Amino acid sequence: xxxxxxxxxxxxIEKKQPVAFxxxxxxxxNTLYWYLQNLGQGPELLxxxxxxEAVDDSQLPKDRFSAERLKGVDSTLKIQPAELGxxxxxxxxxxxxxxxxxxxxxxxxxxxx
Amino acid sequence: xxxxTQPTSMDCAExxxxxxxxxxxxxxxxxxxxxxxxxxxxxxxxxxxxxxxNETNEMASLIITEDRKSSxxxxxxxxxxxxxxxxxRITSGNTPLVFGKGTRLSVIA
Numbered sequence: 173x174x175x176x177x178x179x180x181x182x183x184x185i186e187k188k189q190p191v192a193f194x195x196x197x198x199x200x201x202n203t204l205y206w207y208l209q210n211l212g213q214g215p216e217l218l219x220x221x222x223x224x225e226a227v228d229d230s231q232l233p234k235d236r237f238s239a240e241r242l243k244g245v246d247s248t249l250k251i252q253p254a255e256l257g258x259x260x261x262x263x264x265x266x267x268x269x270x271x272x273x274x275x276x277x278x279x280x281x282x283x284x285x
Numbered sequence: 286x287x288x289x290t291q292p293t294s295m296d297c298a299e300x301x302x303x304x305x306x307x308x309x310x311x312x313x314x315x316x317x318x319x320x321x322x323x324x325x326x327x328x329x330x331x332x333x334x335x336x337x338x339n340e341t342n343e344m345a346s347l348i349i350t351e352d353r354k355s356s357x358x359x360x361x362x363x364x365x366x367x368x369x370x371x372x373x374r375i376t377s378g379n380t381p382l383v384f385g386k387g388t389r390l391s392v393i394a
Contacts, residue, residue: 214372214387275331
């Protein structure tokens with residue numbers, strides 16, 4: 173069974189440019205999570221989806237970050253415009269339902285110059 | 286979610302058992318203990334979880350004290366590939382896992 177797929181794995185952009193990350197969760201998993209991980213820190217939740225509904229986006233900086241999960245499967249996370257402080261690893265995870273074991277993708281390492 | 290306390294780092298000799306402790310003294314009756322690990326440049330990987338009873342799977346064993354205020358993850362025969370950051374998290378299932386800094390385990394040849 174394929175795991176959580178994320179792309180791209182690495183992205184380098186200049187500040188003020190837009191960037192988007194894509195996540196394909198494990199088939200059949202209703203819950204999808206986006207996390208931000210800074211160097212030396214644990215992952216921090218940005219947003220959680222139950223099917224296509226965002227049920228917890230309290231930590232998402234909505235002035236520049238947006239996310240969507242059309243049809244309750246794949247999801248994209250967008251930053252526009254990117255700032256230097258956005259340099260981090262962006263992780264996607266999925267679970268069968270909320271409260272179940274989460275399975276993580278390899279992450280996208282973003283570098284903003 | 287209940288707060289957890291883990292040592293910042295630990296060393297373990299290759300082939301020996303690695304015992305990683307976690308304190309969660311404010312855990313509630315319906316909260317599970319979850320362990321994940323993160324190898325460099327990879328996403329976190331699920332290891333094991335438990336509620337009250339000790340658990341064992343192909344990767345590790347989880348020992349939960351009777352009062353549930355602490356637990357220990359045991360890697361019975363640590364290898365160099367077990368070098369990673371290990372996260373102990375508590376969740377009732379209604380809220381997503383909250384990760385702290387975890388324990389950086391270094392397995393030494």
